[in-house]
Amino acid sequence: MKIALLGNPNTGKSTIFNLLTGLKQHVGNFPGVTVDKKTGILKTEDRSIEVVDFPGTYSIYPRSKDEEVVYNVLSNPADQNYPDALLVIVDASNLRRNLLLFTQMYDLGLPIVLVLNMTDIAERKNKSVNIEKLKEKFPDAIIVTSNARVGLGKNRIIEAIESIGTRKENRFIESSILKEKEDFLGQEEEAKERFRKIDLLLTDIVIVNEKVESKSNKIDRVLVHPVFGFLIFGLILITIFQFIFTFATIPMDFIDGAFGYLSANLDSLLPAGELTNLLCQGIIPGIGGVVIFIPQIALLFFFIALLEESGYLSRVVFIMDRLMRPLGLNGKSVVPLLSSVACAIPGIMSARTISDWKERTITILVAPLMSCSARIPVYTILIALVIPNERVFGFVNLQGLVLFGLYALGTISALVIALILKKIIKTKEKGFLLLEMPSYKNPQFKNVGILVFEKVKVFIFDAGKIILAISIILWALASYGPSGRMQMAEQNVMKMSSSELSVDEKDQLLASARLENSYIGIMGKSIEPVIKPLGYDWKIGISLITSFAAREVFVGSMATIFAVKDGIDESTLIEKMRKELKADGTPVFTLASGASLMVFYVFAMQCMATLAVVKRETKSWKWPLIQVVYMGALAYFAAWITFIILS
Amino acid sequence: MQTLNQISNGQSVLIKAVSNSELKIKLIELGLIEGQVLSVLFRAPLGDPMAIDIDGSVLSLRLSEAELIQVDHLTSLG
Numbered sequence: 001m002k003i004a005l006l007g008n009p010n011t012g013k014s015t016i017f018n019l020l021t022g023l024k025q026h027v028g029n030f031p032g033v034t035v036d037k038k039t040g041i042l043k044t045e046d047r048s049i050e051v052v053d054f055p056g057t058y059s060i061y062p063r064s065k066d067e068e069v070v071y072n073v074l075s076n077p078a079d080q081n082y083p084d085a086l087l088v089i090v091d092a093s094n095l096r097r098n099l100l101l102f103t104q105m106y107d108l109g110l111p112i113v114l115v116l117n118m119t120d121i122a123e124r125k126n127k128s129v130n131i132e133k134l135k136e137k138f139p140d141a142i143i144v145t146s147n148a149r150v151g152l153g154k155n156r157i158i159e160a161i162e163s164i165g166t167r168k169e170n171r172f173i174e175s176s177i178l179k180e181k182e183d184f185l186g187q188e189e190e191a192k193e194r195f196r197k198i199d200l201l202l203t204d205i206v207i208v209n210e211k212v213e214s215k216s217n218k219i220d221r222v223l224v225h226p227v228f229g230f231l232i233f234g235l236i237l238i239t240i241f242q243f244i245f246t247f248a249t250i251p252m253d254f255i256d257g258a259f260g261y262l263s264a265n266l267d268s269l270l271p272a273g274e275l276t277n278l279l280c281q282g283i284i285p286g287i288g289g290v291v292i293f294i295p296q297i298a299l300l301f302f303f304i305a306l307l308e309e310s311g312y313l314s315r316v317v318f319i320m321d322r323l324m325r326p327l328g329l330n331g332k333s334v335v336p337l338l339s340s341v342a343c344a345i346p347g348i349m350s351a352r353t354i355s356d357w358k359e360r361t362i363t364i365l366v367a368p369l370m371s372c373s374a375r376i377p378v379y380t381i382l383i384a385l386v387i388p389n390e391r392v393f394g395f396v397n398l399q400g401l402v403l404f405g406l407y408a409l410g411t412i413s414a415l416v417i418a419l420i421l422k423k424i425i426k427t428k429e430k431g432f433l434l435l436e437m438p439s440y441k442n443p444q445f446k447n448v449g450i451l452v453f454e455k456v457k458v459f460i461f462d463a464g465k466i467i468l469a470i471s472i473i474l475w476a477l478a479s480y481g482p483s484g485r486m487q488m489a490e491q492n493v494m495k496m497s498s499s500e501l502s503v504d505e506k507d508q509l510l511a512s513a514r515l516e517n518s519y520i521g522i523m524g525k526s527i528e529p530v531i532k533p534l535g536y537d538w539k540i541g542i543s544l545i546t547s548f549a550a551r552e553v554f555v556g557s558m559a560t561i562f563a564v565k566d567g568i569d570e571s572t573l574i575e576k577m578r579k580e581l582k583a584d585g586t587p588v589f590t591l592a593s594g595a596s597l598m599v600f601y602v603f604a605m606q607c608m609a610t611l612a613v614v615k616r617e618t619k620s621w622k623w624p625l626i627q628v629v630y631m632g633a634l635a636y637f638a639a640w641i642t643f644i645i646l647s
Numbered sequence: 648m649q650t651l652n653q654i655s656n657g658q659s660v661l662i663k664a665v666s667n668s669e670l671k672i673k674l675i676e677l678g679l680i681e682g683q684v685l686s687v688l689f690r691a692p693l694g695d696p697m698a699i700d701i702d703g704s705v706l707s708l709r710l711s712e713a714e715l716i717q718v719d720h721l722t723s724l725g
Contacts, residue, residue, distance in 0.1 A: 059676040094704045097678040125703045184672050191675050208703075216705070217688065226692035318707050322693040325709075432670055433696055434677065434712060437705040 002050045002081075003042075003161065006070065006105060007089030008098050009056035010438040012117045015148040016089055017053045018450050020157065025450075027458055030069040030081070034357070034619050037069075037081070044162055052081060058097065060104040061179065061187045065357045068181075074108060075178055085111040085164045087157075092129050092145070093122035095206055099198045100191065103172040106138060111167045113160045114138065115153070116145045121439060126209040133205045140170045149444055172197065216439040220315070229319045236312075237338060240303045244296060244342045245373070251295040259288030278472075281479065286471035289550065290464040293345055293609060296373075297459055298452050300339050300346040305451040307335075308353075309443035314435060321433055327415050328422025330356070330433060333363040337414065340370035341407075344610045345463075348617055349455055358427040362418050364617060365627055368610050369414035371407045371602060374551040378601050379406055381555055385574050386594030402598075410602050413634070459613065466612035474549050477519040489513040508563035515560050520545050534600065534636070535593030535643040537582065544606075551606045592647035596639040603635035649720075651687075651713035652697070659686040660718035668715055678702060679716060 007013040017025075021040025030037045038053040054070050062068040073081045088105050090098040106112055114134075122129060135143050142160045146153025173193065179186040222228050267280040307313040317331030324333055332354040340347030347367045354360035371379075380403075387399050480486075493506070493513045501509070515521050524542030531541055539561045547554040555573075562576040580588040605611065605628045614624040654660055662683045665671050678701055679685075688698040688705060695710045 058673075061672075061676075063673045063676070091704075094702055096702050097704070100676060100678075127703065188672050188675060191672065192680065195675075195678070195680050214703075220689060220698075224689060224691060224698075229692050314707070318696060318698065319691050321707075321709070322691060322695045432673070432712060433707060433709045434670070434673060435707050437698060437707055439705070 001047065001085065001164075002052065002083045003085050003087050004074070004081075004083035005051055005053045005087050005089070006101065007056060008058055008091060008094075008101060008436075010436050011056070011089045011091040011098065012148045013056055013089045014053065015444060015447055016115065016117065016146070016157065017051065018447055019148050019151065019154050021051055023450065023453065025454065027454065029619065030073075032072075033066055033069050034360075034617070035066040035069060036352075042158070042161070044158060049161060051087070052083065057101065059101055059187075059191070060108075062181065064355050066355060071181060074105075083110065085113070085161075087113045087115065087161065089115045089117050091121075092116045092119045093125050093127055095129060096195075096198055096202055099202075100194055103194050103198065106141060107171050107173060107176045108178075109167055109169075109171075111164045112141045113157070113164065114141045114143045115157055115160075116143065117148055117153075119145050120147050120150075125214065128207050128209070130205050130207070137201050137205070138170075138172070140168045149441065214439060216311070219440055220437075223312070223315050224319055229315075233316055233319065236307075240300075241342065243303070244299050248295040248299050248342075252292055255288060255292050255295075259284055259291070277479065282472045282475040283468070286468045286475070289471050289609070290460060290467050293343065293459065294456055296343045297346045297349070298456055300342060301350070301452045301455045302448060304335060304339070304346075304350055305448040306443050309441065309447055311438045311440045313353075314437045317433075317435060318437065327418045328359070328362055328431075329418055330354070330359055330431060333359060333418075336363050336367055337370055340367040340372060343372050343374070344368040344370065344607065345459065345613050346455070348610065348613050349459070351617065356431050358422075358425055359431055361425060361618065361623065362421045364614055365421060365623065365630075366414040366418045368605055368607065368627065368631065369410050369417065369603065371410040372551075372607075374607065375406075375601055377552045378547075378554045379403055379598060381558075381570065381574065382594050382598050382601075384570075385577055385589050386591050406598055406602055409599070413603065417630075417634075458616070462616040463609065463612035466615065467609050470608040470612075471549055474520070474546065477523070478515060478521075478546060479518060481514075481518040481522065485517045486514055489517040505563070508560075511560050512563040515542065515557070533643070534639045535590070535596050535647065537580075537588050539580070539588075540597065544600075544604075547606050548608055550609065551601060554601070554606075590647065592643050592645075595646050596643035599642045600635045600639040603631055603638055605631035605635075648717050651685075651699070651716040651718050652710040654687050654718060656687050656689050659684060659721050661721055663717045663719050666715045666717065670712060670715060674712070674715065677706060679706075684721065685718075 005013060005017055017038065017040060020042045025038055025040040028037045028039060035055050040051045040053070042049045042051050054073075055066055057067045057070050060071055060074060062071050073079045076082065086105050086108070088102050090102055102114060116129065116131070116134075119129070131143060131145065142163060144153065144156040144160045146157060148154075176190070179190060223232060263280045263284045266284070267276060270276040270279070304313070307316070313335065316334060319331070320334040321331030324330055333351070336347045336351040336354070338347075339350055344367050347370070348364050351360050351363045351367070354363060383399050383402055387402050390398050392398050392401065490510060490513060493509050521542055523545055525538040527541045528536075528538040531544070536544075539558070542561060543554045543557040546557040558577065559573050562573060562580075564573045564576060577589050578587065582588055611624040611628065614627060615621055618624070648663065651660070662679060662681055662685065664681055665674050665679060683701065685699050685701045688700050690697045696707050697710065697713055698705055698707045
């Protein structure tokens, strides 16, 4: 049996979905839309029932592209997702609005279960619902109550599902037929008629005792306060970033070390050969390159889920909306963009909450312009190389100022590009806010845990294979070259190097020669004419190509090219880079070329993992490709202008 | 006739009509329908958007969206 799970947003629908299916969830696609299709299996004593979670909506008629899936599936019995029965979650504290969707569902004529959820909140609002009367009004529905957040009602819901039989012919509105998707006038009449009947019926069912000022209202007076509102949001952000930067590095270093250890040990255990090389230098580091992102994704989503579960996230949207609107974005873009300062991957994945397609696409397109943590090693080494360590105005450290400038440049460009994209991207939908602000609740850690688990799983399995594939290609390009060329280069090194060199030094020279003569080395050399106007030579060219795997690889590639042991001795690398001369005897790394390179890294889309995630979130290669092209063009011209101005 | 965006915080009003626009049907489906009573709770720090209480649930909407909703003061009903 297949059951469709439906309900308004903020009714506890996903809590109930988690309650029923636990970790037996699968994320797939609905055809034609970018919303995920979450399916779970509910095992009862004698059967297993498929539960399909539909996006939360206020009506069966779609008001956004993502909501269309509800209408498309339920209006078409031939659809592969067409359910055998409906499970509609209704917020007991707001029966009137919730019953609109429920009565529409009731009139579809499918077997139906009404779950009256959040009865505790209704009580807190001094509202009581007369269930017996409700049952009288909807004789064909099985009605149960639950308080899913504290785990109450699970068994009642399962029993209700098990008792589903054939549907009788009662309707809420007799001979009601489903309107066409475009028939807005008809839909409006229908909504009004339903509300009229619902209002009549509710006088019997809901008793509102004396109205009390809710706790949420009192909290809101502080959290959306003109001064304290922003202050508290700022403090929360600082705390989150502090956590991510402090604690994500611990597991990340561990993962880095573990995969390095595994590669090295397998390499010495297995017989030497191409297959061993592929495994130890291509596949294992490639998997490591996927796994390394998990700590940041998990931590960031842990916090996002906490904020969302508590109800605070909608207040962030509320206080930030006016600031984001001139840029073609709304308050919901704030969290994805700010998350991207840690890492664009969870940032882009969290753009899921933006219901408007255009605003979501713009947010995803500009998010990687926010300077992420992977750029820090690149910025640091270049700043140390070309920016003098002195003070300006007597107290500001110049190097720190430049670093701040790079972050500011990224942020400002993200906002400006958003504004431009707002004009370019056409859509039929009109952006709106109209958002429900749920009352504050204690977060449910089970929901938080399941969300984190699901996001990590989606990243590993959907984006991970693309990342792995690209990293193996990059490895092959860096390890192989045209036949004979590498061997000749190696022999040259052996001949030239005197016996005074230690084994280590010889190895480093060999690695450098190999990289120079690999396919990537040849590519780096052949793009030299293109990047020369930016002040770069072929060595930088090679590092630009290799750092497509991840920006920080730039430093490692530079170390290999300059025959310095990577990660151990950064000052030696800086010394060698500083001494590097062009053919005419002038240094390669000047203020102009160094700054140009920094600006290049602010803009360029040098991250295949982000591309893979954009592909997964937009469900098409179109947007990641557009991103590579526009960010690449931006990087090139901005770097070029920087070089011209400074030289 | 006043529109919802002109109502100050803390006041309760009655919806008279919702102006024609693409958003009309969406507003209606959220329960913003003729005859409904609502109260304005608070506004965001920059004065926009605003939050209203309708039937005990809190909705936030931009001033441009609130402008579509024509309202009457409860007291003026007599």
